[in-house]
Amino acid sequence: MDIEKVNSMDFGEFVDVFGNVIERCPLIAAAVWSQRPFSDLEDLKKHFFAFIDALPQSGQEGILRCHPxxxxxxxxxxxxxxxxxxxxxxxxxxxxxxxxxxxxxxxxxxxxxxxxxxxxxxxxxxxxxxxxxxxxxxxxxxxxxxxxxxxxxxxxxxxxxxxxxxxxxxxxx
Amino acid sequence: MDIEKVNSMDFGEFVDVFGNVIERCPLIAAAVWSQRPFSDLEDLKKHFFAFIDALPQSGQEGILRCHPxxxxxxxxxxxxxxxxxxxxxxxxxxxxxxxxxxxxxxxxxxxxxxxxxxxxxxxxxxxxxxxxxxxxxxxxxxxxxxxxxxxxxxxxxxxxxxxxxxxxxxxxx
Structure with a gap:
């Protein structure tokens, strides 16, 4: 899948495809969709990580607690x-x-x-x-x-x- | 279920029970667990809502995008x-x-x-x-x-x- 394909997705498709990039946290993919268009894989990654870094500590711990x-x-x-x-x-x-x-x-x-x-x-x-x-x-x-x-x-x-x-x-x- | 029962839950139980209070956002319940003990239903509600209110706009839109x-x-x-x-x-x-x-x-x-x-x-x-x-x-x-x-x-x-x-x-x- 190339980045043009990613940028063409509506939020439903985007969450279907990227919803488990962060384990059991489709909310994060759903938030990252707001930041499109993405220039490449690194840029997409950067937005996922920026969202995690901006959460309060309880939210960061929450991400961990969604892992098995x-x-x-x-x-x-x-x-x-x-x-x-x-x-x-x-x-x-x-x-x-x-x-x-x-x-x-x-x-x-x-x-x-x-x-x-x-x-x-x-x-x-x-x-x-x-x-x-x-x-x-x-x-x-x-x-x-x-x-x-x-x-x-x-x-x-x-x-x-x-x-x-x-x-x-x-x-x- | 009374509030003592809620406060006695480990995070696994808490996320199992409250993980869909916000549709498909177990991350939020998993974050709220950090704030225990809760005094009552109102207090528990307050922590869920405060987490939502503190998210950046992309995160708030992300919550909506997790709804059918x-x-x-x-x-x-x-x-x-x-x-x-x-x-x-x-x-x-x-x-x-x-x-x-x-x-x-x-x-x-x-x-x-x-x-x-x-x-x-x-x-x-x-x-x-x-x-x-x-x-x-x-x-x-x-x-x-x-x-x-x-x-x-x-x-x-x-x-x-x-x-x-x-x-x-x-x-x-």
Missing amino acids: DLAGSELRRGTLTAESQREQSAAGLTSLGADERLRLAELNAQYRARFGFPFVLAARFSDRAAVSRELARRLLCPSAQELRTALGEVKKIGSLRLADLLRADPAKP | DLAGSELRRGTLTAESQREQSAAGLTSLGADERLRLAELNAQYRARFGFPFVLAARFSDRAAVSRELARRLLCPSAQELRTALGEVKKIGSLRLADLLRADPAKP
Whole structure:
């Protein structure tokens, strides 16, 4: 899909296509549509990130709270979004042994209790061993720093999702 | 459900229960959770509305763009949220004749083209005749006024949904 195609979308199409760039926050895509036309992928990305940065802290935490746990109950129940399912699969989180799953569930619960939002990581850049290691490491970080780190991961995930969507153009080489 | 129950919820439960108080914007419930404890229904409502009021205009328009058309394609396809389905039914919009449906579709399209967001109305306070009448009237309003009116309807819808959820307590008279 090229940027002219993106710029020609009405808000309904735009939200259908870009509504999950930020996990379960179609509101953000719906807001970004106001800023069209976009010059390219980088420009589109910039508007998604600017919206996130301009939110009050409660809103930024709200974005994090719309994310599922990694290897958590939604993966087991099959209620992940298509994007999350693909990303968790790519990191090998769909084929954990019982011990590894239990260990991650415990770390996820500690993290949620400590920070008030779930552990968010761009899983596509990771693998199962790295996920636990990173979770154990970030569990010890100060809250303000951890909010920044987690929002950075939201942006990495959003970048990859946007790039996938804009690459998905059979008319382009 | 009483307010103590609400205040005892972790963010996962809170978003499950209140995630659609603002149509398809779980981000807002997820942000409001940061403000607990709440003293009562009015206080909870106040935090939802304050979040909406603090958004930049693009975000407020984004909220509107997450709403379905009244008597539109989502109603036909059966993809409305449970809350919207109930509200559109209550206004008689699920049993329109072909002529009325076509008339509303035309007005909805004109409204979307003029304002860049869909026509939002607290349908539960309305009936099928009043919906078309109100849509035709608001189509002629200045943009800035119409944004305010539409956000007022979002708040009426949210108030009713919150009141429904807090009333839904078998332990209370």
